[in-house]
Amino acid sequence: MVEGRSRVLIESVNPSVEQGRFPAKRIIGDIVEVEAVIFTDGHDQLRCEVHFRHESATDWSVSALTASFNDRWYGGFPVDRLGRYYFRIRAWTDPFGSWLYGITRKIEAGQDVALDLRGGAALLDERASHAGSDAQRIRLAAGALRSLSADGAGLDQVLGEDVLDLVAEHDPAEFASLSGAELEIVVEPERARHGAWYEFFPRSTGSGGSPGTFKTAASMLEHVAGLGFDVVYLPPIHPVGTTNRKGPNNALVAKPGDPGSPWAIGSPAGGHRSVNPDLGTLADFKAFVARARELGLDVAIDIAFQCSPDHPLITEHPEWFRHRADGSIAFAENPPKKYEDVVPFDFESADWRGLWDELCGTFLFWASHGITTFRVDNPHTKPFPFWEWLIPEVKRQYPEAIFLAEAFTRPALLHGLAKRGFSQSYNYFPWRNTRSEIETYLTELTSLPGREYLRPSLWTNTPDILTEYLQSGGRPAFMARFLLAATLGANYGVYGPPFELCEAAPRDPGTEEYLDSEKYQVREWDLDSPWSLKHLMQRVNAIRRGHAALRQDWNLAFLPSDNNQVLCYAKFTTDRADIVVITVNIDPHFRHGGHVELDLELFGFDAAESYVAEDLLGGGRYIWEGPRNYVELDPGTAHIFVMRQHPRTERDFENFQ
C-alpha cells in the first residue's frame, strides 16, 4: 500500500509528449519552461520544484517552481548541452509555511495567537532537529517566538529572511510526491530549429554537355551561399544501378549513357557507403563539404534505404531481402504499380537485427566523414521501432545529428516519425494554397501538443512535387510560395534551380512530375536567367538572418483581412523585441488590396499611440495608427513589415495643449 500521507498531486506536467512516452524537443541554449498542476486537499501551503539532469550527469539539479492561478505552477531550467535531459517534479506540503500563512491572517484580524506562537515554536524545534550546524540559530528563533505577546507583535522581526531561508533549507520535505515517469527533452543544435535549405543535383552542375561532378558542384556552393541559404541538400550521392535503369521521363528502358535515378542505389562500385564514381571520389566529396563549410553552409545528404538490383548487399546478405516463388529478388511494388529498378529491404528478415546494425552503420559512416545532417527518404516504409532505435543510437555518438523525415503520407505516420526522433518533417504545406488552407494548417503545425515534437520544414517544391499552383500561376506563383515558405516556416526548403528559374512544365497534364526531371537525366541550368528569383531569395534570406521572429515557429498569429487573397500574419519573439508582420497577395493573377487588422495588444503596443511599419522588402516606411490599415499588392508580392512603437519622450509633447 502507498504512503497515504503523500497528499500532493502533480498533474499535467509539461513539456511532455503522451505523458512521457516520447521526448519533447528543444535546442541548445533554450530555457525549458516547465508547468504543472499541483494541489492538495485543504488549505496547506505547497513547495514545488523541478529536478533535472543531462543524461551524462548522475546528480539532479533543482529549481523552484512558483504558483500561479488555479493550481498552476511554473518554472524552468536551462539546457546547455546536446543530448537528452530528464526532469520530474517534486512537491510537498509545508507545515511551517501553512502555519505562517495562518498566523499572519490571524494577527491581521486581531486574534489572540498565543497558542499559535507556541505551535510555531514547536515546528521550528522540529525543523532544527534536521538542521545540523544551523540548529542553534533555528532554536533561537523558536525561543523568540515563545516570548512574543499574544497579539503576535514582532513576528516579522523574529522571522526575518535569514531565518526563513534556513527553515526552508532544512525542510525535510516530509511525504513529498514525485511526478510519475521522468520526462525527457532531446536537445538538438540550433540548426534543427531554423534553416533555409537548397536542394540540387551535383550532376547538373556541368556545362557544355559534360555532366557535373563534386568539383563543378563546388562552384554551385558559392551561388547558394550568395543567396543566403543555410543548408545544401544533395540527392543520393551513391553509385547508381544499371539493371532496369530508368531513362529520361521515367522511361522503362534507359538508353546507353542515361545516368539513371540516384535513388536506385548500388552497383559493383558500391552501395550506401560509397560515392558515385561519375561524381568523383570520397576525397572529392570531402573537399566539396569542406568548401561548403568555408562558405557557412551545412551539407545534408539523402539516405534512401533501398537498393538497385546491383547493390552489393543483395549478394552479400540475401537474407535481408524478400524473394519470389522462383527465387528471384522481389522488387518494390504498390500493386498494381511496380518499381523495377528498386529492391526494398525485408525488415521481417530473421536477421532483422543484423540489418538494423548495417543501416545504422551507414549513418555512422557518413557522420565519421563529417556529415551529420540527413534527409531520410520515405522513412514511413521502414518500421517505426527501427527509427525509434536508430536515431538515439546515432545521436549517442553524434548528438549534433539532424534528421529530416520525407514522409508525405497520412497524419498518424507523419507525426509518428517525428515522435520517434526525426528533427524535422516534410509535411502538407505544398498543397495548402488558399487562405483558409494555409491558416488552418499552419495553426495546427504551430500549436500544442504537436509542436513539442514535430518541427515542420516547409518546401515549395521537390523533385517529386511540382504543384498545380506552381504549374498554373507563372512567376508570381513561385514568388508567393517562396515568400510564404520563408516567412511562415523557421525551416523551409526549395528544390533549387528549377524553382529559382520558375520551371513549371509537368511531364504529363494532371501530374506533379517535372518534364525532363533531373531524377532521370542531367540538366544544365542558366542561373543568370532574367526569370530568376535570386534577388528575392537573397533579400528574404537576409531578412530571416536579421529577424529572430522568423527563426522560430511557435509565435505565429494570423490576422484578419477583408480580402481572402491578402494573407496577413505576425511572427514575434516571446519578449516582443522583434515583431514582423507579413502580408502576401496569394493570387498569382491579379492585384489585390484590403484592410488588415493588426493585434496591437498582442504586440504590446499602446493602442492610443502611433507606430511604425517598415517594409523590409519594399523599403517603404509607414506611420500607422490603430489596428486597421490598408495594403495593396501586385500578384505574388508581399510586405514584410518590422513593427516598432517607441515610448513617447518629452520631445514628442513640445506642442503646448
Add this chain to the structure above:
Amino acid sequence: MVEGRSRVLIESVNPSVEQGRFPAKRIIGDIVEVEAVIFTDGHDQLRCEVHFRHESATDWSVSALTASFNDRWYGGFPVDRLGRYYFRIRAWTDPFGSWLYGITRKIEAGQDVALDLRGGAALLDERASHAGSDAQRIRLAAGALRSLSADGAGLDQVLGEDVLDLVAEHDPAEFASLSGAELEIVVEPERARHGAWYEFFPRSTGSGGSPGTFKTAASMLEHVAGLGFDVVYLPPIHPVGTTNRKGPNNALVAKPGDPGSPWAIGSPAGGHRSVNPDLGTLADFKAFVARARELGLDVAIDIAFQCSPDHPLITEHPEWFRHRADGSIAFAENPPKKYEDVVPFDFESADWRGLWDELCGTFLFWASHGITTFRVDNPHTKPFPFWEWLIPEVKRQYPEAIFLAEAFTRPALLHGLAKRGFSQSYNYFPWRNTRSEIETYLTELTSLPGREYLRPSLWTNTPDILTEYLQSGGRPAFMARFLLAATLGANYGVYGPPFELCEAAPRDPGTEEYLDSEKYQVREWDLDSPWSLKHLMQRVNAIRRGHAALRQDWNLAFLPSDNNQVLCYAKFTTDRADIVVITVNIDPHFRHGGHVELDLELFGFDAAESYVAEDLLGGGRYIWEGPRNYVELDPGTAHIFVMRQHPRTERDFENFQ
C-alpha cells in the same frame, strides 16, 4: 531489446483517461465504443481487435475492430456487469491479406500473376501448419491456387468465404503488438448516469411546532415521489454535538432547544454510525428507507467526515486528531475564519491507516443497512489518495454504490475527485446564469476528455447556496433555473422545500446564506402554497422519464438564437430516435421573443420537408419548415419541444401537380 518485427503501432486508444492512469466510467448495459489509431510502415494490411474482460473473469473476450479514415479503427464491447472491466488492443500485419489485396489489384490491371499465385499458395501452406484438423482444407486451397492460370482467373472461387474464414481463424498473428497498459472502465448502475434529486431536512417535516422525525419524514416521501423525483437526499442523520453548538442564523451561542447543525456530528449518543435520537431509531430510519423504496425512491445520505467536539472518536482515538500547544483539540479553521463546532480528522496521523479503515467502515456500515447512495461533504478537504483507495474498496463489496462529490472548489480538485472515483460531481452550474456562461460551461462539461470521468450534477440551490439570481429574480428565476437544471443535466438536484416555495431571502445582503436556514433551526413548510413550483416539477420530471434524450449528458448542442435572453439547445439520443429542443427565457423580468436556428442536419431531418415541434410543456404543436423559427416566452418559461419528421407517404402526394 524489443522484437523489431513488431511493426504495428497502436496509439490514442479511447476511452481512456490520462493514458489509463484513471478509469473511464460507463453504466451497466452500455456498449463501450472503442477507437484507436493503428498503423504500420508501408502498405501491409492489418488485423486489429479489442480484448476485454470483467474483473471477475480470467479469460479475455475478443471483438474485431474495423478500419475507418486516416488509420482510425473502431469497435466496441458490452458491459453487462457492475464493477471494473479491462481492455486492450491487439494488432498485427496480415501477410495473407496483404497478398490477397495485391494480387487482386494486379489481376484487375491484367498483369501476369503466375509467381504471385505460387507465393500465395506458400502462404496458405504455412497457415495450414497452424491449422490442426483444418489443415487439409487449407492445403487443398493452396493446391487449387497453384493450378490457376497466369491471369488469375478463378481466384474468387478458390478463395471462397469458407476458406478465407479458416485462414483468418488460424492466423498466428505473428509479431502482434499490444496497446500499452490495460485500460479500465468502471461500470456503475444506471442511476449514476441520470436522476432527479430532492434534498430535505427530516427535522423540518413536523407540524404545529413539533420537530419532524423519520416517521413524519415518511409522509414527505409521498410528496417527493409525487413530484417525480428519483432520489431523496438527507443532510447528516447522526447525533449532533452540543459543545459550541451554533444557534439560528449561525449564532455563536445556541439557546436551549436549538437543534444545532447536522454537520456538527457526534455526541454521547454516537457518531457517524448512529442516528440522531431526536429523529428516531435506526429501525425508524430503516422503515423510512423501506417506504422510500416502495415509492420508487432511492435514499442518499450525507457523509461528512468531521466531528463535533463531543464525538466519541475524539476520546477513543485522540491520535486521529490534531491538538494545540496546550493539549486542547484543534478546531477546523481557515484563518482568520474559525469553525468551533467542528473538529477535522488529522490525515497526517501516524495511524492514518487506522483512520482510513474507520472511515471506510462508515460507508460499509450504512451500505450494510441498505444505503448505497452517498453525498460526500467537502471531499476536497480530505486526501485524494484516501478517496482513490476508499471508493474502489467500498465498491468491491457494493458495486452498486454511488458517490456524489460536494466539492465547490477549484477546477483541478473538482476534476481530481471525479477521476478518483466519484460517480457524480457538484459543479459551478449555480453561478452560470447568462447565455454565454451557460453555453461555455455546459459545453465544457459535456465534451471530451472530462466527460469520460466527470458526471455533472446540476443543482439549482443547496442549504449553502442561494444565488444572487434567485434572490433577485422572483418566481420566474426559480422556474428558469429549474427548467435549465432539469433539461440540461441528466443528473440534477434541488434543495427541495425552499426551492419549491421560491424562498429567496438571504441572511445578509451579499451572502448566499438563507435567512433562518434549516442548517441551524427547524422549519415548517407549507407545501400547498400557491407559490409552489410543484406542478412545473411534476410535469418536467414526467417529461424526463419519457425522453431518453434528457437522461444522458453527451449529446447536447446549443443552437443560435438572435436574442441572448432566449437560450436554445437540443438534446438527442445517438440514434436520433429521441430529439428534444428546449428554449428558455432566462430573463426573469421581461417577456422575450427571438428567432432560433435549428440544426436539421444534426437531427437527420430532410431540410426540404416540414417537421413537427410538439411542446411537451405547454401542449402546443407546430408544423415548422427550415431551420429558422420564432419563439416568444414569458419570464422564466420554456418550450420543451419533441421534434419529429415523418417520411412522406403516398397520401402526402395526392394533389396532382
